[in-house]
Amino acid sequence: MVPTNFYITLSAILFATGAMGVLVRRNPLIIFMSVELMLNAANLAFVAFASQHGSLDGQIFVFFVMTVAAAEVAVGLALIVQIFKSKHSINVDEVNSLKG
């Protein structure tokens, strides 16, 4: 028997770690990974509550979150590759204009 609170606390810690990664790092690939970590933390909370209430709806929602994350990564990485081709750098501090 594990209290639901433990899972929620772990989820909060992982989410904050992801947020810190977005703030600290200047490499957009690692910023993307941090966003994935935050999505996973939210998923963990969803599944914990779904398990506590004995309901499937939380699990179904996690399934949809995973799909959206996959789509986001595909488009985001394509954008990063294009930015690298036009600027020869992917440091987010140097990507400050919309026009290539």
Added chain:
Amino acid sequence: MTIDQILFFILAAVAVATALGMVFSKNAVYSALFLVLNFATIAVFYLLLGAPFIAISQVTVYAGAIMVLFLFVIMLLGAESLPPGKVLRHQWIYASGLALILVGEAVYILLGRNAATGMIDRPDAFLNTVDSLREIGMALFTDYLLPFEATSILLLVAMVGAIVLTKQEKGGQK
């Protein structure tokens, strides 16, 4: 402390350590590998929470597909480590402070004000049967049919978008 709680704390330590390792690794490849380990531990959490379908999806979609895509792009761009640019001084101290505030707020709101008082039991034998998967399939294709179809369109759009973005224009340089 029961064996379930000991298991939880070991896995939680691994999850938090790998998350911090992901954020603070100098080399982006190490970051990606730390994140794979983090996703694997979260998949074990899903198993403990009685969600085997989600656990397997986590391993195949996240630890498999998404992280392989990340590794491809890291190695394609040679972006293992960026040259140090000008950054805010002591940026990571400010960011850590803000992250601690975020944890404090989340814990206060989620646990202080109206705490979830439930306990999560270990999954029962029902989850070892095909019926648990059948339930998810029934929910996905009856109650959630419209979101499911919307997801298929979303994936199609993402696929077309990724191809259009990386397509070389004929002759010209893009």
